[in-house]
Amino acid sequence: MKQKRQKSLGLPGYFALSAAIGLGTGTFAHAQDTDPNTAVAERGHYLAIAADCAACHTAPGSSKAFAGGYGIASPLGSIYSTNITPSKEYGIGNYTEKEFAHALREGIRRDGAHLYPAMPYTSYTKLTDDDIHALYVYFMTSVKPVESSPQKTELPFPYNIRASMAIWNALFLDDTRFKPDPSKSVEVNRGHYLSYALAHCDTCHTPRNAMMAEKGSSPLAGASLSSWYAPNVTSDPVSGIGGWSNDDLFRYLKTGDVPGKAQAGGPMAEAIEHSFQYLSDADIRAMVAYIKQVPAISDSKDKAPRESYGKISDRESVYRALPASRISRGEYLFSGECAACHRPTGQGSPDGYYPQLFHNTALGAPIADNLITTILMGVRREVNGHTTYMPGFGPGSYVDSLSDQDIADISNYVEQRFGNPNVKVTPDDVKLIRSGGPKPLIAQLGAFTVPAMIGAALILAVAILFFIRLSRKAKA
Ligand code: HEC
Ligand code: HEC
Ligand code: HEC
Known part of the structure; x- marks a missing residue:
């Protein structure tokens, strides 16, 4: 008696989107088209799936792909994703490639305002120029413009001061492109790039410090996402997934189900559903190769896998x-x-x-x-x-x-x-x-990270002003 209810909520928009842009037919895998621009756009399409742009930029239940309006709830009010279709009036139609790169990698909008880190620019900052180009070509040439504006984000004062993010960015945004590690294989480097710049495994699985920045000292060691917990996925055989075979991890990322080990629910299920299941086997293998060699981090409290x-x-x-x-x-x-x-x-x-x-x-x-x-x-x-x-x-x-x-x-x-x-x-x-x-x-x-980041930035701003005044007084 299998109970397979049709979904009542979730992201049907994604499937409408899939239809709209020809996803699910594996078209992106055949980039041997004659027109080089089409090939670039197809690569951009694949990258947009790997980076899961649609999951946030399409409102749930909406057929308007990338038209924004997905509300990321925070205790201070919702932060709405924006229209990133090439509409000149409502979307990013007027963005130059340089401005597009600036938004993705530095979190700065065309008009110069700072984006809230609900937009994962802290990961996309690792994207190569080539991939930014492919994404840009895809959005500008293959995505259908949608002529409407999603709901605006209106956080209460002082959280509406977007400039506060500049302080947080100055301290914690590592604004550098991905650098391959020559001591590692091409496959491991590819996997590293896919896992960090695009799939952003670290945003969920790496614990954060008091300022809500990822702890560089314990990558992928496990982190709480309020109700769900993204476990330690380092190579430690007891605390992490060192005991999983490469095939186990491959199957988990492709399907979310490894009998006798684990099933994916919550945000992990979403990432698999909207993104990982569509990636090529070679790319998933590369991610597996990378994840399996991430240095082990163990917790002495863990006694058995x-x-x-x-x-x-x-x-x-x-x-x-x-x-x-x-x-x-x-x-x-x-x-x-x-x-x-x-x-x-x-x-x-x-x-x-x-x-x-x-x-x-x-x-x-x-x-x-x-x-x-x-x-x-x-x-x-x-x-x-x-x-x-x-x-x-x-x-x-x-x-x-x-x-x-x-x-x-x-x-x-x-x-x-x-x-x-x-x-x-x-x-x-x-x-x-x-x-x-x-x-x-x-x-x-x-819900928790964004206000905390802004709050932390504001506290810092006040502290800095305070010290400037103190040192001025001292000089006077
Ligand atoms: C986890 C959710 C999330 C993902 C994934 C995401 N975005 Fe965003 N993005 C947002 C939100 C939320 C905003 C608006 C933030 C704000 O108002 O400060 C935004 C804003 C933007 C902007 C600024 C647009 C403007 O209003 O001028 C661009 C460009 C953009 N995103 C492109 C992308 C692309 C391209 C991808 C995939 C590579 C992507 N985003 C993936 C959440 C997301
Ligand atoms: C949006 C947040 C999010 C992202 C992004 C994410 N994960 Fe997860 N992951 C989770 C959560 C939450 C769980 C626990 C799911 C469950 O048990 O139902 C999980 C579970 C897992 C597990 C199973 C661990 C176990 O003990 O059951 C593995 C392996 C894993 N993730 C690897 C990855 C890799 C590799 C990436 C990037 C390619 C990734 N995850 C990206 C949130 C995320
Ligand atoms: C109608 C059938 C059904 C009922 C009733 C049910 N489950 Fe499940 N359970 C499932 C299915 C289906 C899955 C997901 C399998 C997969 O992900 O491949 C699951 C998954 C799970 C998981 C793994 C989740 C993860 O993300 O790692 C746990 C734990 C679990 N169930 C416990 C329970 C408990 C405890 C109850 C009773 C309160 C319960 N289930 C009731 C069908 C059911």
Whole structure:
């Protein structure tokens, strides 16, 4: 009884977009066209997919590709993406290639104003001139102009002072192009470029410092994205994914499902759905080659790999024999809410559509964030025309029926039986993650980083002014 509901929200706009620009037919893979400009535009199209421009610049449910209006929610109000179609009036039709490069790599608009870092210029700053050119040609010649303006971003004072970003940029924007490392293979360098300049794995998987800049000392060591947690994906065999084979990682990036290891939900599912699944096998192999040699970062608290925890349960027959009063509340709820799909044994379905819960990173992880968030929001991923769907049990979802206590009880049961027995979940943990809310997922990432970056910049600005005054006084 596979339950494949049609999606009610998400990004149907992307599929309309796919149709509009011929994506999904693999056209970009055939760049042997005679017209050299077409070939450049096709390369630009591929780069735009690898960099996931459409995910943010197309409003959910809209058929107007790249017309903007996607609201990245922040506690201070939404930051809306802009129209980047070649419309001269509403889009970027008047941008020269130099101005386009400036926006992508330095975060500065044509009119000189600073962009908020909801636009990932901190990653795109690594893009080569050639790739900027290809993207520019693609946007100017192949994207259809849309003659309308999306909703404007209006953050309250003082966050509307875009100039504050100049201070943050001066401190933390490493405005340099990608430099290949001659000691590494061509493939590893290609993978590095794809993973950092385009796919920006680091924006989610690298922890940030108090000023919300990525910690250069611990690349890909794992970071919280409010409700979801992007795990350590360094080559450490215990804390990271050193124990995964190259084929495992390849399959994960292409499909989001590696049986007996991990499934991709939340923002990772979005990245796979909108971007990675369309990349060529050679490019994904290059990313795998790069990621697998990222220096190991280990956490001494981790005792065994995430995917190694848990085993099959023999409780199936118990349910028939025992009255509900004889099993724990967590197990009782599990048998009612989860076992129909994941089986009382935790084995999932034979075809793997419903995954097994033991040897599953969401349950073997040292923190329960991804387990709790999965229960609240479910999983949705469309890959290769197939939908993978688990209903969420949180607010606004299909079955909003479980309390914080219920979810804590289920979590503790599944952690004990199938996962990391050291992980304990309290109703307050669930409440905290619930308050992150089931917002669009890219929005969750922006929600905390952007205001924090601006806030940090403003605090710095005040501090600098204060010191200037102090030193003036000292001189006087
Ligand atoms: C994670 C979301 C996100 C992604 C991915 C993204 N953008 Fe943006 N972009 C934004 C937001 C939000 C703004 C508006 C920011 C603001 O108002 O300060 C923006 C602004 C811009 C602007 C300035 C346009 C203007 O208003 O004058 C350009 C150009 C641009 N993006 C191009 C791109 C391109 C090309 C890509 C892919 C290579 C891309 N963006 C990917 C979120 C994104
Ligand atoms: C928008 C944020 C985001 C981006 C970009 C992103 N990831 Fe992830 N990634 C996550 C989250 C969140 C998870 C946890 C998903 C889950 O368990 O359902 C995850 C999970 C993973 C996992 C599985 C780890 C495990 O233990 O289950 C791997 C491997 C991974 N990501 C690699 C990458 C690579 C490589 C890139 C870039 C090519 C990348 N990710 C880009 C957010 C992101
Ligand atoms: C209607 C069927 C169904 C029900 C009910 C269900 N699940 Fe799932 N579950 C799925 C599917 C489908 C996936 C995703 C498989 C994939 O990504 O390939 C999944 C994935 C998961 C994952 C891995 C998520 C990740 O991102 O790493 C966990 C953990 C999980 N379920 C736990 C639960 C728990 C606990 C319950 C009960 C509260 C539950 N599921 C109820 C179908 C279901």
